[in-house]
Amino acid sequence: MQQGHNPLAGGTANGAQASTLSYFRWSFIVTAVGLALGAYLGWISTGTVGGTLSVFFICAVLAVLEISLSFDNAIVNANKLKDMTPEWQHRFLTWGIVIAVFGMRIVFPLLIVVIAANIGPWEAMVLAASQPDEYSRIMHDAHLPIAAFGGTFLMMVGLSFFFDHEKDVHWVRWLEDKMQRYATIRGIEVAIVLVTVLIFSRFLGDVESEVFFRSAIWGLLTFLLVEVLGGLLDSTQQQTLQAGAKGGLGAFLYLEVLDASFSFDGVIGAFALTHNLFVIAIGLGIGAMYVRSMTIMLVERGTLAEYRFLEHGAFYAIIALSIIMFIQPLMHIPEVITGLGGATLIGISLWSSIRWNRKRVAAES
Structure with a gap:
């Protein structure tokens, strides 16, 4: 990763702005290439200017949706990258983004159809190319698990962030104080999640409830297994370079x-705009590049340390998103509400951080 992008080191506002834009250079390039591919795809699939503009617009909307x-x-x-070694930071920001763009935006939807329809990957x-409506139907049927x-x-x-007995910075103090106090109770996050899953499963039919609960258990096990794996590997991190x-x-x-x-939410929601897998991959892939650029900027500028409540807003947004995903099988919630809700929580936490910084400077002066 490159160093030297420090927003406090510049002098003028223009210099700071240029520094900020430099983080998004590759995102702008991918945006131009992606939108050009979208327009080309619209032309070869419709043969009309109107169809070309329509596909171009859908790609742009999907990119904005993914970013929001x-x-x-x-x-x-x-938050996770700042504690990783530079080598692994670089690997995540290169190979990780490849997996994110091609794995989650192309391979993942294909695997869902492979499993749900019991057909081969090529089929x-x-x-996806010849019967997009049928492909979309299979994807929507798999939305519950x-x-x-x-x-x-x-x-x-989200809960693991707040139920941490070592956490010493609180945003919503009356709530986070209690969560920290009860953090020493073993498995309290697991208990809360299981109770939440049981509550939502009660509103589904017998078959749907079984699928919902079984899939939720797999989600819980995946989180625990990843945590265990990370703990086992990190426990010997200081012993050898290999560790x-x-x-x-x-x-x-x-x-x-x-x-x-x-x-998950973005991929499924994208089918509300288009049934074309390749258009979805282009639009969401553009959005994923901006996520990568924002991640690099946050790490290199130390933004999380500068704005102390920004992480809190993000993790509250994660919990809100998880609840929305639980509600989705019961009723449809537009993706714009999901995106605006998360952005609002993060915006409020940023505003609170700025106010706290101003009060601290005023107190010191």
């Missing part, structure tokens, strides 16, 4: 599963 849904993803990524690709799995994993991520690399691997796996959970 992923503010909290970037903040949580930065699934052909189905995806929502249960992703919602459970994300809720564990240190393995510790980075544990955090890398955690971030990949986390990104997958964040991506």
Whole structure:
């Protein structure tokens, strides 16, 4: 990772602005290439200017959707990355983004259809290209287990941040004080998640309830297994260089599963705009690049340390997203509400951080 991008080191506002824009250079390049590919895809599939502009617009909207849904993803990524070695930071920001773009935006939807329709990967690709409506139907039918799995994993991520007895910075003090106090109770996060899953499963039919609960258990087990793996690898991190690399691997796996959970909602929601898998991959792939750029900027600038409540807003947004994913099988919640809700929580936490900084400066002066 490059060093020297310090927003406090510049002098003028223009210099700071140029420094900020430099983080998004590759995102702008990918945006131009992606939108050009979208326009080309619209032309070869429709042969009309109107169809070309329509596909171009959908790609742009999907990119904005992915960005709005992923503010909290970037903040949580930065929170984990700041404790990783530079080598593993670089690996996540290069190979990790490849997995995020191609794995979650292309391979993952194909695998869902492969499993749900019991067909081969090539047949699934052909189905996506030749019968997009049928492909979309299969994806929507698989939404229930995806929502249960992703919602459970994300809720564990959010609660684990607040139920931490070593946590010494509180934003919503009356609530976070209590959560820290009860953090020493073993398995309290697991208990809360299981109770939440049981409550939501009661509102579903017998068959749907069984699928929902089973998928939620897999989401819980995935979180616990990743935590155990990371703990086992990190426990020997200081002993040898090889062990240190393995510790980075544990955090890398955690971030990949986390990104997958964040991506579920965006991938499923994208089918509300288009049934074309390739258009979805282009739009969401553009958005994923901005998440990468925001993550790099947050890590290199030390933004999380400068704005002390920013992480809190992100983790509250994660918990809210997990609840929305649990509600989705019962009623449809537009993705714009999901994105705006998360962005609002992060914006309020940023505003609170700025107020706290101003009060501290005033007190010191």
